[in-house]
Amino acid sequence: SQTIHQWPATLVQPVGSPLSLECTVEGTSNPNLYWYRQAAGRGLQLLFYSVGIGQISSEVPQNLSASRPQDRQFILSSKKLLLSDSGFYLCAGGRALLRTEAFFGQGTRLTVV
Amino acid sequence: QKEVEQNSGPLSVPEGAIASLNCTYSDRGSQSFFWYRQYSGKSPELIMSIYSNGDKEDGRFTAQLNKASQYVSLLIRDSQPSDSATYLCAVIQGSTLGRLYFGRGTQLTVWP
Numbered sequence: 001s002q003t004i005h006q007w008p009a010t011l012v013q014p015v016g017s018p019l020s021l022e023c024t025v026e027g028t029s030n031p032n033l034y035w036y037r038q039a040a041g042r043g044l045q046l047l048f049y050s051v052g053i054g055q056i057s058s059e060v061p062q063n064l065s066a067s068r069p070q071d072r073q074f075i076l077s078s079k080k081l082l083l084s085d086s087g088f089y090l091c092a093g094g095r096a097l098l099r100t101e102a103f104f105g106q107g108t109r110l111t112v113v
Numbered sequence: 114q115k116e117v118e119q120n121s122g123p124l125s126v127p128e129g130a131i132a133s134l135n136c137t138y139s140d141r142g143s144q145s146f147f148w149y150r151q152y153s154g155k156s157p158e159l160i161m162s163i164y165s166n167g168d169k170e171d172g173r174f175t176a177q178l179n180k181a182s183q184y185v186s187l188l189i190r191d192s193q194p195s196d197s198a199t200y201l202c203a204v205i206q207g208s209t210l211g212r213l214y215f216g217r218g219t220q221l222t223v224w225p
Contacts, residue, residue, distance in 0.1 A: 032211040043217035044157070044201065051211040090156055092213070100205065101147065102213055104156040 002027040006105025019078040023091030119216035142207025
């Protein structure tokens with residue numbers, strides 16, 4: 001079975017500081033990987049997804065970027081955080097098949113102050 | 114038109130009743146459909162997946178898919194207070210390989 005590791009669970013960062021959130025996957029190779037953001041009381045906004053190493057699709061143009069340096073590692077970054085970047089960040093992963101089921105990590109609650 | 118739409122809710126049902134959650138999607142080429150449950154402050158948990166037209170049952174949960182109508186539903190029988198959560202419909206869009214897109218969710222409350 002697949003396990004998604006995501007850390008840290010909570011993070012408080014000042015405006016203008018950089019951000020790096022890491023996600024790793026266990027139990028499958030060549031997974032599809034996803035980053036979502038959820039604002040309080042809202043749905044999941046797809047930020048980035050990747051179907052392979054070095055292949056990143058961006059959904060929302062903003063001051064965030066994603067990278068996939070290894071098969072089972074997905075990193076979300078920002079050079080300078082904005083107040084509006086606060087939210088619940090979720091990494092998900094699943095086997096890269098048509099009928100893939102994606103599983104989520106525990107999430108990172110980011111507060112930008 | 115939103116890509117995945119869910120009945121807005123919130124939905125409130127008494128314990129033991131059937132809860133019905135609905136979802137429509139815009140990409141006719143979509144092939145994979147999922148229901149997730151999310152408790153407040155937690156990450157979503159996959160509860161059902163469905164790929165073919167018809168019904169799929171798993172315990173108290175039944176997912177229904179109608180590709181012609183671009184409609185997915187989730188029925189929860191014998192609802193329990195522990196089922197109180199937000200239910201998220203998700204679709205892997207057929208036009209873009211791997212893109213997993215979520216609806217905004219329906220909040221369900223089951224009262225004793």
